[in-house]
Amino acid sequence: MAYKSDIEIAREARKKPIQQIGDRLGIPAEHLLPYGHDKAKVGQAFIDSVQDRPNGKLILVTAINPTPAGEGKTTTTVGLGDGLNRIGKKAVICIREASLGPNFGMKGGAAGGGMAQVVPMEDMNLHFTGDFHAITSAHSLLAAMIDNHIYWGNELDIDIRRVAWRRVVDMNDRALRQITCSLGGVANGFPRETGFDITVASEVMAILCLAKNLKDLETRLGDMIVAYRRDKTPVYCRDIGAEGAMTVLLKDAMQPNLVQTLENNPAFVHGGPFANIAHGCNSVIATTTALKIADYVVTEAGFGADLGAEKFMDIKCRKAGLRPDAVVIVATVRAMKMNGGVAKANLGTENVDAVKAGCANLGRHVENMQKFGVPAVVGINHFVTDTEAEVQAIRDYCAGLGVEAILNKHWAEGGAGIEATARKVVELCEGGTADYRPLYPDEMSLADKIEAICKGIYRADGVQIDGKIRAQLKEWEEQGYGNLPVCMAKTQYSFTTDPNRRGAPTGFEIPVREVRLSAGAGFVVAICGEIMTMPGLPKVPAANSIRLNDAGQIEGLF
Structure with missing residues (x-):
């Protein structure tokens, strides 16, 4: 049986005008800033007007460690939102925006798949409403102003060897990981080493996704540490005087984007920090707004639960005062087989x-x-090659853990294929058994927080943190940053730092290679193993297959 590609399905979507989608949520047309007919930003005035309403129920969709076999976390998130609406619940989906880098690399887009997609799929996976470009521009403005300050006399006494603010671009480009800038003589400034990260790794992205409003955004931007003086004291973004202009560039990007699913149900698509090098959740402002105007909000956290879900619980929920009511953990028969040692070619x-x-x-x-x-x-998440015996093996295993496992066919059937899970989620939410608690308390030391995650979530025997890194953590604690949560930067493919160790490994330690203070975002990043903040393209990138066809339609996005 020949299946249509995701982009072919999306192209055939019968979309409704975005004002009709907003009307279902009680958002008046005058509070929507349209980007064409099928997407719009929700105005801050409307967001402010609903803050006194009670919250709906919050459902997190997470997954096992990703494998080349595919898991379908975003597809499940979208399908579950459709399924909840099908059974008569007022539900909104909250997901992240797609980064251009992975789209043209190997990961693909972030709109779901099959009959469980958010549309317009092509726009979402390309420039969308320009949010990522605004973040890149704001980040680049600060980088330019730092070097400009140094050029014009360096009044702040910045040590040019300790400029911490790298540059960003929303593309996978390994050639930019380490560069030398300001070459070419006196007129071009003082030569120094720097590098590029991908835009979704920018602290500006993390701040946009954690800020409550524009004022909070500007304050957080000002709090970012961008360099150090010769006496090693920090230089903040506000010392450079860039936070006001950066906020102006981010003014529209701060507002959540409203779009729809193939079944014309509302979806907020906003923000997009990576889950292996950042906190991997959509924006706080989108999630909290959705909770005020819907009875059920379905959101996701990037990659496996060891990364995205842990950060959702320990960073996003902690900082935003959110209390999740239920979790859906996505798995596939194919991925279970791969974790069990089967090669990708034999998964069928x-x-x-x-x-x-x-x-x-x-x-x-x-x-x-x-x-x-x-x-x-x-x-x-159902695949056509799954057999009943294989599905039953997962059901039986989960029953032994006291958790129900339900087969979902939303990829092929849309919301109708996931109704059983939707009803189970409602049952869990209404049961009132949720008692959310973060993994560690605020007052725990930074080194102990890292250890709590490595031992409690990854199941490592220990953590390798050398004396220099421990001294750095201690210094940040003395500066008043000890109460911040920790954002682990680690491979998404394994509980360990070795991407090839699948399953549930034991007998390993987690090496912490570097720590970075994201003072504006409000967390400390612990970089473990060989994680890259600027990915590279694969040998045959997806970009090789992306083009316009004879009808002027985009082909090759997935």
Whole structure:
């Protein structure tokens, strides 16, 4: 049976005018800033006007560690939103925007798939409403102003060897990881080493996704540490005087984007920090707004639950005062087999023993979510090659953990294929058993927070933090940053720092290579193993297949 591609399905969508989608949520047309007919930004005045309303129920969709076999977390998030609306609930979906780098690399887009997509898919996976360009511009303005300050006499006594603010571009480009700038003589400034990160790794992105409003955004931008003086005291963005102009550039980007699913249900698509090098959640302003205007809000956290969900619980919920009511953990039969040692080429062949062996990875994620006090259900994302025996093996395994596993067919059937999970989610939310609690308290030391995550979530035997890094953490604590949460930067493919160690490994340690203070975003980044803040393109990038066809339509996005 030949299936249509995601982009072919999206192209056939019968979209409604975005004002009709807003009307379903009680958003008057005058509070929508349209970008064409099918997407709009929601104005701050409307957001301010609903703050006294009670919150709806918050559902997090997370997953096992990603494999080349595919898991379908965003697809499940979109499908569940459609499923909840199908059973008569007023539900909104909240997901992240797509980065151009992975779109043209190998990961693909961020709009879901099959019959569970958010549209317009092509716009969402390309320039959308320009939010990422605004973030790149704001970040670049600050970089330019730092070098300009140094050029015009360096009144702040910045040590040019200790400029911490790198540059960003929203593209995978390994050639920019380490560069030398200001070459070419006196007129071009003082030569120094720097580099580029991908835009989604920018602290500006993290701040946009955690700020409550424009005033909070400007304050956080001003709090960013951009360099150090010769006496090693920090230089803040506000010392450079850039936060006001940066906020102007981010004024529209700060407002959530409203779009719709294939089934014409509302979706907020806003923000996009990576989950392996940042906190991996959509914006606080989108989630909190959705909670005020819907009964159920379905959101996701990037990559596996060891990264995205942990950061959702320990950073986003902690900082935004959110209390999740239920968690859906996405898994596939194919991914279980891959975790059980089966090669990708053989995933279409029934192998119940491999499924059982691979379930250890799922089990660890289930146990981890239980540590946060939020009830969970496992969603098995259906593939046509799955056999009943393989699906039953996952059901039986989960039953042994006291968690129900439900087969979902939303990719092929849309909201109708995930109604059982939607009803289970409602049951969990209404059961009132959620007792959210972060993994560690604010007052715990930064080194102990890192250890709490590595031992409690990854199940490492220990953490390798050398004396220099411990001294840096201690110094930040003395400067008043000790109460910040920790954002772990680690490979998404394994509980370890080795991307090739699948399943539920034991007998390993987590090496912390570097720590960075994101004072504006409000967390400390611990970089573990060989994680890159600027990805590279694969040998055959997806960009090779992306083009306009003879009808002027985009081909190759997925």
